[in-house]
Amino acid sequence: MIDFNSPRRTEQSQEPERLPNTSYSVLGMLSFGDELSGYQLKKRADNLRFFYWSPAHSQIYAELRRLEKLGYVTHREVRQTRRPDKRVYRITAAGQDAFETWMNHAPVEPVSLKHSVVLRLFFGHAGDPDRLSQVLQDYAEQVSEVIEDLRGISDEISDQDQFFYPAIVAEWGIGYYEAERNAALTAIRRLDERPDLFRSDEEAQSDTA
Amino acid sequence: MIDFNSPRRTEQSQEPERLPNTSYSVLGMLSFGDELSGYQLKKRADNLRFFYWSPAHSQIYAELRRLEKLGYVTHREVRQTRRPDKRVYRITAAGQDAFETWMNHAPVEPVSLKHSVVLRLFFGHAGDPDRLSQVLQDYAEQVSEVIEDLRGISDEISDQDQFFYPAIVAEWGIGYYEAERNAALTAIRRLDERPDLFRSDEEAQSDTA
DNA sequence: ATATGCATGTAATGGGTTACATGATTGT
DNA sequence: ACAATCATGTAACCCATTACATGCATAT
Numbered sequence: 354m355i356d357f358n359s360p361r362r363t364e365q366s367q368e369p370e371r372l373p374n375t376s377y378s379v380l381g382m383l384s385f386g387d388e389l390s391g392y393q394l395k396k397r398a399d400n401l402r403f404f405y406w407s408p409a410h411s412q413i414y415a416e417l418r419r420l421e422k423l424g425y426v427t428h429r430e431v432r433q434t435r436r437p438d439k440r441v442y443r444i445t446a447a448g449q450d451a452f453e454t455w456m457n458h459a460p461v462e463p464v465s466l467k468h469s470v471v472l473r474l475f476f477g478h479a480g481d482p483d484r485l486s487q488v489l490q491d492y493a494e495q496v497s498e499v500i501e502d503l504r505g506i507s508d509e510i511s512d513q514d515q516f517f518y519p520a521i522v523a524e525w526g527i528g529y530y531e532a533e534r535n536a537a538l539t540a541i542r543r544l545d546e547r548p549d550l551f552r553s554d555e556e557a558q559s560d561t562a
Numbered sequence: 563m564i565d566f567n568s569p570r571r572t573e574q575s576q577e578p579e580r581l582p583n584t585s586y587s588v589l590g591m592l593s594f595g596d597e598l599s600g601y602q603l604k605k606r607a608d609n610l611r612f613f614y615w616s617p618a619h620s621q622i623y624a625e626l627r628r629l630e631k632l633g634y635v636t637h638r639e640v641r642q643t644r645r646p647d648k649r650v651y652r653i654t655a656a657g658q659d660a661f662e663t664w665m666n667h668a669p670v671e672p673v674s675l676k677h678s679v680v681l682r683l684f685f686g687h688a689g690d691p692d693r694l695s696q697v698l699q700d701y702a703e704q705v706s707e708v709i710e711d712l713r714g715i716s717d718e719i720s721d722q723d724q725f726f727y728p729a730i731v732a733e734w735g736i737g738y739y740e741a742e743r744n745a746a747l748t749a750i751r752r753l754d755e756r757p758d759l760f761r762s763d764e765e766a767q768s769d770t771a
Numbered sequence: 772a773t774a775t776g777c778a779t780g781t782a783a784t785g786g787g788t789t790a791c792a793t794g795a796t797t798g799t
Numbered sequence: 800a801c802a803a804t805c806a807t808g809t810a811a812c813c814c815a816t817t818a819c820a821t822g823c824a825t826a827t
Contacts, residue, residue: 600778601779619780623779642778645778646777646778648777648778648779649779652779654778731793
């Protein structure tokens with residue numbers, strides 16, 4: 354008996370095919386029009402690391418297969434003599450359309466943030482205060498390096514029209530990481546300022562000393 | 563023949579059992595010492611949303627089962643007449659140890675950030691500039707609301723010793739979200755300021771002026 | 772009556788990582 | 800010689816979400 358009421362729909366419907374943002378980040382890197390291999394895409398994706406995490410290379414290849422199945426990209430083989438052969442991908446017209454649709458119509462999603470350093474700060478009662486200070490100090494230093502990198506990138510691209518949008522992003526990033534550094538340093542000061550009043554009571558009895 | 567060199571190790575070794583941070587966030591919420599049900603834990607986890615995403619409730623229950631199997635938490639059933647019965651969890655001494663070990667010895671991991679708004683800004687060339695401005699505007703407004711919430715929380719807890727660490731986190735959050743708002747508003751200004759030179763192909767006549 | 776909150780859980784699926792696998796070229 | 804870079808991919812696993820499922824109590 355044929356079940357006409359089956360909720361299973363044949364996957365060739367015309368619906369816009371909500372893809373995960375990772376797919377769009379790959380598609381976006383191809384939206385500039387050049388041909389890129391999976392390997393090159395991985396490296397480009399690493400450039401987004403300041404505001405968007407970089408997927409594993411296996412994930413990039415998986416995305417490319419999916420995008421090709423959807424008709425959003427095509428590939429061709431490139432023979433090389435002094436390097437292993439490669440497969441370079443190019444965005445299609447359908448891919449451009451899909452990407453523009455996402456750009457213009459995707460909802461404004463909340464940022465996904467997993468800040469394990471702040472998580473540890475939140476649970477500060479359960480750790481060693483000096484170690485916590487050290488963690489914040491390390492974090493502030495890591496952030497300082499990122500700021501250096503971003504300033505370098507910003508200086509390189511800020512007067513080039515072709516990098517208009519990335520330059521705005523770099524500026525955003527500098528502001529963001531400066532706020533992070535300030536927040537970390539402020540937190541360290543708060544820890545130092547703390548009156549040591551309520552520290553010893555709790556752990557006095559069961560701590561194996 | 564017995565393979566003494568086998569890299570497979572029997573999973574009951576004494577190693578610290580690297581757990582995902584989500585496990586520690588659940589364990590951390592129990593580290594204050596009170597008994598909590600999965601339902602209550604989910605609500606508490608939502609309070610971390612400003613700096614750490616909140617897992618689905620099914621994930622919370624899964625974590626509790628895992629933590630119990632590891633001996634880090636125990637549960638007891640609580641009979642209720644006017645509410646469904648519940649299962650409340652409490653951290654064990656082993657759980658406290660594991661949590662403190664994580665607090666004091668976990669490496670300073672990079673923040674995991676997936677900022678889809680900035681991603682779209684980065685790929686601004688492929689979208690409608692007015693829509694992009696609107697997206698940034700919406701984002702700035704969402705952020706403003708978060709700042710309001712955080713200020714409220716901060717005012718409530720900032721003078722209470724028991725919330726010493728969360729108060730520092732709230733302050734951090736306010737600084738972070740203010741930086742986000744500023745960055746969004748600055749980006750909007752940059753978009754407005756933009757000389758419209760390279761906006762479309764039919765702009766070739768502008769040099770005849 | 773209907774929706775919302777309390778409370779717990781399973782099933783199906785998807786997203787993503789790590790480790791494994793291969794192999795050539797270039798630089799030290 | 801050794802490591803690093805280029806290049807592509809599979810397999811196993813795990814983290815996590817969404818949807819499904821149940822059922823009582825309270826408020827509207």
